[in-house]
Amino acid sequence: MSPLATSHPALQSLRALLNGFAQIFLQQHPGCGLLVLIAILIGAPDLLPGALLGGLTSMLIAQRRGYPPADIAIGLYGYNGILLGLLLSLKLPWTPLLPVLIITSAAFSSMLLAPWMQRMRKHDWLPAFTFPFVLLGWLMLALVIQLPLPLDTPAGTPAAPELSFLQLLLGVLRGLGQVIFLDSPLAGLCLLIGLRLADGRTALWALLGSSSGSVLALFYGWPSDGTLAGLYGYNATLAAIALAQVYRCPLVPAVGIILALVLQPGFSALGLPALTMPFILACWLVKASAQSWQQAVKHSTPS
Known part of the structure; x- marks a missing residue:
């Protein structure tokens, strides 16, 4: 037992x-x-x-x-x-x-x-x-x-800190924390240790997902305060973790990271909080595409 x-x-x-x-x-x-x-x-x-x-x-x-x-x-x-x-x-x-x-x-x-x-x-x-x-x-x-x-809303938004390597690193840790609505780098570090305890590969993909969110946000010129707060990292983090567990090819979670980042701004346009829906949609799109591809291959293979 x-x-x-x-x-x-x-x-x-x-x-x-x-x-x-x-x-x-x-x-x-x-x-x-x-x-x-x-x-x-x-x-x-x-x-x-x-x-x-x-x-x-x-x-x-x-x-x-x-x-x-x-x-x-x-x-x-x-x-x-x-x-x-x-x-x-x-x-x-x-x-x-x-x-x-x-x-x-x-x-x-x-x-x-x-x-x-x-x-x-x-x-x-x-x-x-x-x-x-x-x-x-x-x-x-x-x-x-x-x-x-x-409603519990902050009285004012503090000015975004100046972009630097340290601030970007802290933003990556905040991206992990934002999965559970935390903007503390120390909390993000605690989460990273927890993921490392569960599975080292998962911790690595979580870091890659959050880092990719920061990099792409900077590349597309999205607001730096959101970037440094980790708001563009948490959906990419979850997509990377979920897809890396199922697919061994590193290209698949990489595609999921990009999809989660591309989908996230659309919810602001719809007037909806994104929450974790970009992560869900990214994983659904990848899995549905994989299933369609497998079906197509199966039907095209001579019996």
Whole structure:
């Protein structure tokens, strides 16, 4: 029997929760999840209660509804809820309504993910990734705009620091942190250590993804404050990690990085927060193209 099967139920739940934090970066490693949690403590400790509430809610709903225990154990029913808890805690002050919104959205994230995963496994659907988080995040943000609540927005935007190698390096680390709404380079470094703990190759691709975001943003003349804040790195980071796990050819994650960067500005034009949708679309486009190519080759090969 595995250690997980013989451990105390509370330890199983803790391990599943930590795996949920790690799954934000597509990892299945409690140590990585713990470092993600520590990164939140470093970069924005006020967001941690919402993250924990969202993760616990999505996990408990999955347990109550009888979803596969193996999926729960590896954190697949945690990361969308954690991201929703982070997003809503970032946008709203702590009022009695905030926990209600987090619990509701996190619960729905598990109920959306379960049938999607079932169809993915049976009918080869595209992976859900963080789509439940994005869809429910858009709905929640649209809802809170209609409510008479003060939004937690910064009073002013500080002037962007002068471009230098050091600032670009810090921007790359911030690109890792922006996956979970953190702009602290130290938090980004903590995340990088967590990824290295889970898998060294993944950590390298995460760095390449975030670095590519900074380089392309500078090349196209996008605002330097966004570049140095890592806002153009986080979707490229996730695309690089996700595609490098599936495809051994380095050209495939490189294409995903470019697609994520090209798609991101379009959401501003639509008036929607990008969140992680550019990463999702980039991976869907790559996977759908690969599937179409395989089908074309299969049909063109003589039997």
